[in-house]
Amino acid sequence: MVVLNQVHPIYLSFAVPEQFLGEIKKYRAMHPLRVEARLPNRLEPIATGELTFINNTVDPGTGTIQLKATFRNEDNVLWPGQFLDAVLTLTSQQAIVVPSQAIQPGQKGPYVFVVKADQTVENRQVQPGARLGAETIITSGLQAGERVVTDGQLRLRPGTKVDVKQ
Incomplete structure (x- = not known):
């Protein structure tokens, strides 16, 4: 056989x-x-x-x-x-996706720390969408290409200078 x-x-x-x-x-x-x-x-x-x-x-x-x-x-x-x-x-669309750990809970809703051109951070309110594994779609609040902080957010405040690691 x-x-x-x-x-x-x-x-x-x-x-x-x-x-x-x-x-x-x-x-x-x-x-x-x-x-x-x-x-x-x-x-x-x-x-x-x-x-x-x-x-x-x-x-x-x-x-x-x-x-x-x-x-x-x-x-x-x-x-x-x-x-x-x-x-x-079934269908796809362009989306802004961030690591889920970048999204922080806040009194005014979820936010992320965005790294600005001068290497300082600002917190930005975001609207999370669907989550797939370790990533979350952001439906509003971020633009394509903006960098977000994924680790050490507890030590940050708006205006804090950061050292970006890839």
């Missing part, structure tokens, strides 16, 4: 709750849907593929729909039987 496994391309099967089927079909009709394969507990994708199959039946036991993504896998990073997390992107 022989088991054949194809690795070029390779297919990743995953399930999503049935309530997302409408949105998945809507966005798939507009453009190809990107799927990222990630190792468990990791944020960085190891491969990017495309959604190529939506099953026509909801699993009555789980209330999920099986999907399948195709990955070219030219560098052999994906392997048959491997356990992965799949991230399906």
Whole structure:
């Protein structure tokens, strides 16, 4: 007995709750849907593929729909039987993202310390949005390219000079 496994391309099967089927079909009709394969507990994708199959039946036991993504896998990073997390992107938009630890709670709401051109800091009220892992989208209060303090905020006050570490 022989088991054949194809690795070029390779297919990743995953399930999503049935309530997302409408949105998945809507966005798939507009453009190809990107799927990222990630190792468990990791944020960085190891491969990017495309959604190529939506099953026509909801699993009555789980209330999920099986999907399948195709990955070219030219560098052999994906392997048959491997356990992965799949991230399906329906749509994307430009966003300002900061490390979550940069956001501080304050009496007037959440804020971050912004590093100004003269290497001093100012605190700036921000409106946090969705959080993904260790990063948070900022919906208002910051401009693209502004630097924020991610460590040592308890010792800072507006006007404090800082030494920026990369």
